[in-house]
Amino acid sequence: MLNLTPKRVTLFSGHYGSGKTNIAVNYALGLKKQFDNVCIADLDIVNPYFRTKDSEKVLNRAGIKLISSEYASSNVDLPALPAETYAILDNPALHAVIDVGGDDRGALALGRYVPSLLKENDYDMLFVVNRFRPLTRDVKSTLEVMNEIESACGMKFNAIVNNSNLGEETTVENIVSSFKYADEISGATGLPIKMTAVNEPLAAEIAQITENVFPIKLYVMQSWKLQEDR
Amino acid sequence: MAEKVLMKGNEALAEAAIMAGCRHYFGYPITPQTEVAAYMSKKMPKIGGTFLQAESEIAAINMVLGVASTGKRVMTSSSSPGISLKSEGLSYLAGCDLPALVVNVQRGGPGLGGIQPSQSDYFHATRGAGHGDFHMIVLAPSNVQEMVDLTFKGFDLADKYRMTSMILADGTMGQTMEPVSLEMGEVKTYDKPWATTGTKMERPHNIVNSLFLKPEILEEENFKRYERYKKIEETEALYDEYMMDDAEICVVAFGIAARVSHNAIDEARKAGIKVGMIRPITLWPFPKAALKAASEKVKAFISVELSMGQMVEDIDLAIRCAKPVLLCNRVGGMIPTVKNVYDSIMQANEIGGDR
The missing domain is CATH 3.40.50.970 (Thiamin diphosphate (ThDP)-binding fold, Pyr/PP domains)
Incomplete structure (x- = not known):
């Protein structure tokens, strides 16, 4: 299983719907086991539903600070980021996870923080990929998305996260079938595969087949399964 | 595949x-x-x-x-x-x-x-x-x-x-x-x-138009x-049935409300309540015949919706007001929870009966 050797700031970006938000939440929870001072910032100014903010209770319980637009998951569709996002840059004692919005449009919002991140140079910028998403089915189109994001935010990725999955229907075979795809992206970009994210029930089996498996729980709950109001 | x-x-x-x-x-x-x-x-x-x-x-x-x-x-x-x-x-x-x-x-x-x-x-x-x-x-x-x-x-x-x-x-x-x-x-x-x-000089002009100034022609249209x-x-009416064979209560719901209702029906069945669902897939045409048939078997209907009872009117019409129709709803961006629907099923079970 994956041994976290984190930089001070870890950024997750990728095609929207690649699973960034859920991985970011799981990663922050993993970090909290090693460090006292952990925060997660939701920079998504595009997606109105299924946000980091939906995991607020889990994060609060773990003692992880959530930096998120106060309008997220509300009825206000306002692409505003809170001023406290700058705390990530100003507080060197903090370990931070940044959930960047999907695609180039989402990544645009990261731009204003990039000069400081580059200057400090203690970050991992991770490209989350899912082979089962229709616009990133093949290596060529995945690399297109990657280039668009890099151009939009002015920051280069330095590793890949393979999060290939079919939601609740994901099988071991589905994940195994994504290894070649992930390897080809790695080969074409020269970037290492930092981890393969796998839903917990399947993680042990996948860990026997490949290295650096990151077991994740699904924290983004489907609304028709909610017993009570959030 | x-x-x-x-x-x-x-x-x-x-x-x-x-x-x-x-x-x-x-x-x-x-x-x-x-x-x-x-x-x-x-x-x-x-x-x-x-x-x-x-x-x-x-x-x-x-x-x-x-x-x-x-x-x-x-x-x-x-x-x-x-x-x-x-x-x-x-x-x-x-x-x-x-x-x-x-x-x-x-x-x-x-x-x-x-x-x-x-x-x-x-x-x-x-x-x-x-x-x-x-x-x-x-x-x-x-x-x-x-x-x-x-x-x-x-x-x-x-x-x-x-x-x-x-x-x-x-x-x-x-x-x-x-x-x-x-x-x-x-x-x-x-x-x-x-x-x-x-x-292509091969047929008269086709005219696409909604203006008919002669009332006789507009009436005919x-x-x-x-x-x-x-x-x-x-x-063309389409619908889906869930657990309706022996149902005494019929939930009517579509879209997201049907997903919630499905889970609530499973819970209620565990508690021994005979409840099923008719899920309209076409809202116009509304599956009137299916609801009419159900009204001869069940004691009450529940309309589960993310609106203020709008579908209740179609249910009432389809069943000719033969049975009570309860409303289980949330609005303004809220979604009924499984518990909301479960509670309505229990309520229907209490008050149900011929009206």
Whole structure:
């Protein structure tokens, strides 16, 4: 299983719907086991539903600070980021996870923080990929998305996260079938595969087949399964 | 079978439209349906289609009318406030007997409302989409696979009956991600001798028009249209049944509300309550016959909806007010919880009986 050797700031970006938000939440929870001072910032100014903010209770319980637009998951569709996002840059004692919005449009919002991140140079910028998403089915189109994001935010990725999955229907075979795809992206970009994210029930089996498996729980709950109001 | 892909409802709908042969999309961004436009903007240029972000919803629906006049498959999509703006165009499409697909990924209202899911455009879709006597075929998907399947079906029915099909989804259906199969089979094509495709000097001009100044002729147009509607009501109503065989209580719900109800029914069955569900898939035509038949077996109905009881009227009409119809609803962007529906089932079980 994956041994976290984190930089001070870890950024997750990728095609929207690649699973960034859920991985970011799981990663922050993993970090909290090693460090006292952990925060997660939701920079998504595009997606109105299924946000980091939906995991607020889990994060609060773990003692992880959530930096998120106060309008997220509300009825206000306002692409505003809170001023406290700058705390990530100003507080060197903090370990931070940044959930960047999907695609180039989402990544645009990261731009204003990039000069400081580059200057400090203690970050991992991770490209989350899912082979089962229709616009990133093949290596060529995945690399297109990657280039668009890099151009939009002015920051280069330095590793890949393979999060290939079919939601609740994901099988071991589905994940195994994504290894070649992930390897080809790695080969074409020269970037290492930092981890393969796998839903917990399947993680042990996948860990026997490949290295650096990151077991994740699904924290983004489907609304028709909610017993009570959030 | 081809491998499934993981898609957001809005994207799945857009891809299905392309697979159904739609090469013309006109729209204007609005949450929570923007991904339909975003997907079209990425995909259409690559396949020689047209994506055009119009200057307004009103412009978009009139561009739809233009393309529909030529017999090409065409669509637009929006969310509640944007659909209101399209109302005039919907009436003109009906008056011209043109096939088109219009998508409403509903959000809370009235007015600017909010951006969270809703079903409160039920009346608009099934009764009052615009001025004049007309209907649209209204399809209500309840999972991402149905966003695909019903889009495909919507185009087919539109061509078959020369009228507008509306996909009446809600914000959750648009935003939810689920695995889908995109194997759609053959696209059926229909002769469109009325299309304005150029006479080539071989036939008289085709005229697409909704203006009839002679009342006798306008009346005749309306009568002919309602002949077709009658046939649609008799043959095209779609619904799904869940645990209705021995049911004493019948939940009626569509879209996201049906997903919640399904889970609540499972819970209630564990408690020994005989409850089932009729899930309308077409809201117009409403599956009246199925509900009428159920009314002879069950003691009460529950309408579960994200609106203020709009569907209760259709249930009451379908069952001729033969049994009580309870309402279990949340509005303003809220979704009924499993417990909300479960509690209503328990309430129906208490008070149910002949009225």
